[in-house]
Amino acid sequence: MLQESNKYSPLRVIDHDRGRLEPGQLGVVLAPTGTGKTTCLVQIGLDHLIHGRRVAHVALDLSVDRVRDWYDEGLKELADVWAPLDFTIENRIDMERRRHIFSYQQYRFSADHFGRQLDLMATHQEFRPEVVIVDGFDFGVATKHDVAGLKAMAGERRATLWVAAATHGRPVDGRLPAPVDAFADLIDAALCIDVDDQGARLTVLRDLTGKSGHTAQLDPRTLLLRA
Numbered sequence: 001m002l003q004e005s006n007k008y009s010p011l012r013v014i015d016h017d018r019g020r021l022e023p024g025q026l027g028v029v030l031a032p033t034g035t036g037k038t039t040c041l042v043q044i045g046l047d048h049l050i051h052g053r054r055v056a057h058v059a060l061d062l063s064v065d066r067v068r069d070w071y072d073e074g075l076k077e078l079a080d081v082w083a084p085l086d087f088t089i090e091n092r093i094d095m096e097r098r099r100h101i102f103s104y105q106q107y108r109f110s111a112d113h114f115g116r117q118l119d120l121m122a123t124h125q126e127f128r129p130e131v132v133i134v135d136g137f138d139f140g141v142a143t144k145h146d147v148a149g150l151k152a153m154a155g156e157r158r159a160t161l162w163v164a165a166a167t168h169g170r171p172v173d174g175r176l177p178a179p180v181d182a183f184a185d186l187i188d189a190a191l192c193i194d195v196d197d198q199g200a201r202l203t204v205l206r207d208l209t210g211k212s213g214h215t216a217q218l219d220p221r222t223l224l225l226r227a
Contacts (some may be wrong), residue, residue: 008082008224009047010040013216014189014207021189021208023130024155026147027162030180030205031193037164039223040193040202041133042067042074044162048131049095050078056118056129056159057101060109060136064101067135071099077222100127106138111149118157134163140179147186170194176205195220 006012014020014027021027029040045055059067075092100121102114121127132154139147154161167177170192176184177192190205200218202225207214217226 006047006050006078006082008043008078010043010191010202010218010223010225011047012225013191013202013204013214021160021162023158023160024151025160025188025208026151026154026186027160027189027191028180028187029162029164029191029193030167030177031164031195032169033166035195036193036200036223037166038062038067038070038135039074040191041135041162041164042070043078043223045099045131045133046071046074046078049099052098053130054098054128055100055131055133056127057099058109058114058132058134059101059103060106060134060138062103062136064103067101067103074222078224081224100129106136109137111146111153115153115157122157128157129159132157132159132161134161137163137165139165139183142183144183144186147183151186167192193218193223 010029011020029037029044031037031040041057045057048055057067075095102117118129134150150163151161165180167180169177175181176187176190180187180190187206189207192203192205194201194203200220200223202216202218204214218224219226
């Protein structure tokens with residue numbers, strides 16, 4: 001477990017003066033389909049894991065093996081640029097013990113069912129995540145009841161919540177793009193990935209202070225913050 005802050009993590013754009021998510025709060029990673037939402041969520045998961053926290057990663061319509069490969073690749077990429085990260089077999093095993101990956105088909109996933117699964121794991125495996133990540137959640141068909149249920153499920157178990165959202169185009173004037181704009185009152189933090197010929201950027205559309213507009217450059221391949 002490291003005490004030093006991971007300066008390459010996407011979370012650095014909202015941590016410190018902008019605040020860290022608290023249990024029951026929702027952060028969303030926004031981008032059009034195919035522009036790095038899963039990679040960004042994995043880096044968020046890794047940031048928590050290397051600092052000793054427990055992570056539950058829910059993959060909708062993705063296999064556990066594929067998501068595990070993403071974590072392995074992300075950890076190697078982070079170790080290549082960040083000297084304090086001690087990439088030993090022992091540390092890797094420790095992180096894997098604190099991470100559980102769950103795979104659901106989109107139409108079978110619900111906050112209630114997943115919450116019950118976490119309760120069983122808490123009872124029988126003593127696994128209580130401090131961070132819940134949901135990748136593949138479809139805001140286009142979700143209701144406010146669905147999203148509020150996810151937040152409540154995480155909050156009741158003292159976990160923060162990060163969810164990826166596919167968007168229709170880029171945000172305009174710092175506003176949340178469709179279809180996520182319909183859930184604006186439920187979203188506590190929002191990060192937007194933008195990739196074009198000029199490179200890759202991560203823009204804060206909402207942080208815990210109510211501010212927006214801060215932008216950081218990303219490595220277009222790894223989506224790690226540039227040092």
